[in-house]
Amino acid sequence: MKTQVKVLVVGGGAVGCGIAYHLAKAGWDTLLVERDELTAGSTWHAAGLLPLFNMGYATSHIHDYSVKLYASLEAETGLNAGFTRCGNLRMAQTDARMDEYMLYSATAETVGVEHEFLTPAQMKDRWPLLRTDDLKGALFHPTDGYINPADVTQALAKGARMAGAAIERKVQVNGYRWSGDDWVVTCERMVEKGGRLVPSGEVFEIRAEHVVTATGNHAQRTARLLGIKIPAIPVEHQYIVTEPDPALAAWRAAGNPEHPVLRDADAKWYVREERGGWILGPYEEGAPARFPYDVPETFRADLFPLDLERIEEEYMSMIHRLPSSETVGLKDDFNGPICYTPDGNPLVGPAPGLRNMWLAEGFSFGITAAGGVGHYLTQMMTQGEAEIDMASLDPRRYGKWMTTEYAVTKNEECYSHVFILHHPDEEREAARPLRTAPAYDRQIAAGAQMGQVNGWERPNYYGPKDAPADFDHKARSFRRGGWWQYARDEAQAIRDTAGLIDASAFAKHSVSGPGATAFLDWFTTNKLPKPGRINLTYALTEAGTTRTEYTIVRRGENEYYLVSAGAWADYDSDNLRKLAEEMGGEFGPVHIHDVTNQYGVFALAGPNSRAILAELIRDADPATALSNKRFPWLSAKDIELGMCPTMAIRVAYTGELGWELHHPVEFGRYLWDQLVKAGEKHGLKLVGARAQNWLRQEKSYRAFGTELGRDATPLEAGLDRFVDLDKEFNGKAKMLAKGIRSKCVTLLIDGPADADPWGREGLFLDGERVGRLTSGGWSVAFGKQIGMGYVRPELSVPGTKLKVRMFRELYDAEVAEDSPFDPSNARIRQDG
Structure with a gap:
């Protein structure tokens, strides 16, 4: 066998074989090793469904690619993958569920996934065995269906071999070492003895420039061998197979087509035909996580005992929906481990802290994802980045704070939420509160309704203590939730008086050392600021797209403080360290420290913010300490606010006069109390993240993870003023080579009276889709909906009339000038 290759893929399930297939076809010398037989993990007992439905943009692309690929595998490899394209019918019992489907439809439309809506009468007409009298409607995917997991894996494996890959079975990986x-x-x-898989004693080494792990249920062993954390832990998933249903047999004998895969989302199950009977797969409460530390050596292609009591409710609801199934018995059952992650998205991309090590772990829908993950991960590895933004799947979205108990708790919750309504404003409760800033209790006492970012509790909005008794702050909606009125008042307060926002979750890094200036100049697109000043800048991927947005504060000649998006501390830290190490010989020593947990951040903004700070600042001349002359816009100063030492940065994400107050975290409660007290006579209001999100759109401030991502360049995002083309920087040539494929715009929208866009909606001109929103909300300045997104470059001219699809209707939208609110920044620059 080969002992030196370009890339080694570890794991021979559907995902591993899909990755090997695409890497080999890309021309990389590829070897895949599997500790047992191909498909021996979760692949063998998977139900083989191919659900196109997914609320995530990247995952929708992945699933869509897979389904299209699987339909072509037999022609390419000669192996029948067992693909049955019967369609997928996703039923709805409530209006809220139909709202979910309409929001999903916006994503599907932008991806290009074929789908249609059906009424109960249309369902009953097509499939009379269904009970539909208590349904509101359904979403139908005609190109969906199911596949034989073993057959598609073997077809991918054969395709990989045909492209030059080698595949070795019965080879277990016991260690990884980077040679430099x-x-x-x-x-x-490994060898078989008495039905068990045991080590043979034959030990050898494989050298590989790159490694991809796709180890499924064995992810915790992989994490231990690599010395990292991987929050992929299996959860039990059981499904049952019934005896033949005479009514179904009669239906098919009459020449009728196979039923689509049926999903009663409100009942939390899927059902499909199987040899004249039915397969029922529930996603019930109480399914336990398994193997939190390791898979037992004795566990191969094994199953767990069935727990029928746990799925009794789902079983009875199947009988309700398919009355003919009441009289059929059970023929078979499966209860096996399926890997999950805390947010349900797989972990696809670079391993934290390790060079040329790639993860493809935590797939709860591995059969559906296998082809698409192979395609897009191969693009990342061979081209520097995928054509779609894969940041939402990046393994580094979970930091070192993540523990086994956290992963178990959240993965169990995620399993039970597969069919729970996926509201855009949902906040799942398990394992919370966990990471809290010092002012957390103060905020809760003031009515804060918390969200969670990277484990941190962060106020979304503040609800009054005197809310009506029947008001539920936890209620969610696809339209305007109960929180909307409070977020609107908070946004208005920042425009009129002042608001205080806890932004402590921001990622923060210290970069210093003899090589810091040269490194950061190469690492980022903008000119570096002078000491005491700040700049907004961008770091690029190897493909020239946006990796990260930074606010850089220059503290000294070779001392910098970098602020970036709150959910991405470990992601940013990993990229900084890897590139600094890679370029260290050229620039000299660079010291990088993640100081996120050392500093809290309060953002004070609004016309009265200067007056509030003036109450607290300790200065020889407090009357002028905050003036434009002594503290200009886009500058940073060390000041004292009462007894709290503070690095104040004159910048505001809301587009108003304001400061970010970075302080030692242990002063957080004290400083919060002082600001609240000083703000009482100046109309200060506590403000959450949702109002801030609306306000930044009024200023056309792009946000990482929405407008800014790894699928678009800063020039396409309209950020030319933060790109210095007179200097050389990482990714510059690739960025320029991409040109301007689309352009980021801000739109004012005349939408429905009870809803705002969420940032997933398609944009249309004369019935043709010409772009999509990436953010959305309500503008208090203009009294209408607002959104940001991407359109064809020629449509980015202010005044261009477009349409936006919301709830299956088209509404008027107009491209606004960049920063439609206060385009001259007069309010930000105001003196006092």
């Missing part, structure tokens, strides 16, 4: 140039992977042959 490549990975040295310690392996051992």
Whole structure:
């Protein structure tokens, strides 16, 4: 067998074989090793469904690619993958569920996934065995269906071999070591003895420039071998197979087509035909996580005992929906481990802290994802980035704070939420509160309704203590939730008086050392600021797209403080460290420290913010300490606010006069109390993240994860003023080579009276889709909906009339000038 390759793929399930297939076809010398037989993990007992439905943009692309690929595999490899394209009928019992489907439809439309809406009467007409009298409607995917997991895996494996890949079974990986140039992977042959898989004693090494792990249920072992954390832990998933249903047999004998895969989302199950009977797969409460530390050596293609009591409610609801199934018995059952992650998205991309190590772990829908993940991960590895933004799947979205208990708790919750309504404003409760800033209790006492970002509790909005008794702050909606009125008042307060926002979740890094200036100049697109000043800048991917947005504060000649998006501390830290290490020989020593947890941040903004700070600042001349002359816009100063030492940055994400107050975290409660007290006579209002999100759109401030992502360049995002083309920086040539494929715009929208866009909606001109929203909300300045998104470059001219699709209707939208609110920044710059 090969002992030196370009890339080693570890794991021979559907995902591993899909990755090997695409890497080999891209021309990379590829070897896949599997500790047992291909499909021996979760692949063998998977139900083989191919659901196109997904609320995520990247995952929708992945699933869509897979379904299209699987339909072509037989022609390419000669192996029938067992693909049955019967469609997928996703039923709705409530209006809220139909709202969910309409929001999903916006994503599907932008991806290009074929779908249609059906009424109960249309369902009953097509499939008379269904009970539909208590349904509101359904979403139908005609190109969906199911596949034989073993057959599609073997077809992908054959395709990989045809492209030059080698596949070795019964090879277990026992260690990884980075030599400085490549990975040295310690392996051992496995043999069967008495039905068990045991080490043979034959140990050898494989050297690989790159390694991809796709180890499924064995992800915790992989994490231990690599010395990292991977929050992929299996949860039990059981499904049952019934005896033949005479009514179904009669239906098919009459020449009728196979039923689509049926999903009663409100009942939390899927059902499909199987040899004249039915397969029922529930996603019930109480399914336990398994193997939180390791898979037992004795566990191979094994199953757990069935727990029928746990799925009794779902079983009875199947009988309700398919009355003919009441008289059929059970023929077979499966209860096996399926990997999950805390948010349900797989972990796809670079491993934290490790060079040329790639993860493809935590797939709860691995059969559906296998082809698409192979395609887009291969693009990342061979081209520097995928054509779609894969940041939502990046393994580094979970930091070192993540523990086994956290992953178990959240993965169990995620399993039970597969069919729970996926509101855009949902906040799941398990494992919370966990990470809290010092002022957390003060905020709760003031009515804060919390969200969670990277484990941190962060106020979304503040609800009054005197709310009506029947008002539920936890109620969610696809339209305007109960929180909307409070967020609107908070946004208005920042425009009229002042608001205080806890932004402590911001990622914060210290970069210093003799090579810091040269490194950051190469690492980012903008000119570096002078000491005491700040700049907004961007770091690029190797493909020239946006990796991260930074606010850089220059503290000294070679001392910098970097602020970036709150959910991405470990992601940013990993990218900084890897590139600094890679370029260290050229620039000299660079010291990088993640100081996120050392500093809290309060954002004070609004016309009265200067007056509030003036109450607290300790200065020889407090009357002028905050003036434009002594403290100009886009500058940073060390000041004292009462007894709190503070690095104040004159910048505001809301587009008003304001400061970010970065302080040692242990002063957080004290400083919060002082600001609240000083603000009482100046109309200060506590403000949450939702109002801030609306306000930044009025200023056309792009946000990482929405407008800014790894699928668009800063020039396409309309950020030319933050890109210095007179200097050389990482990714510059690739950025320029991409040109301007689309352009980021801000739109004012005349939408429905009870809803705002969420940032997933398609944009249309004369019935043709010409772009999509990436953010959305309500503008207090203009009294209408607002959104940001991307359109074809020629449509980015202010005044262009477009349409936006919301709830299946088209509403008027007009491209606004950049920063439609206060375009001259007069309010930000105001003196006092």
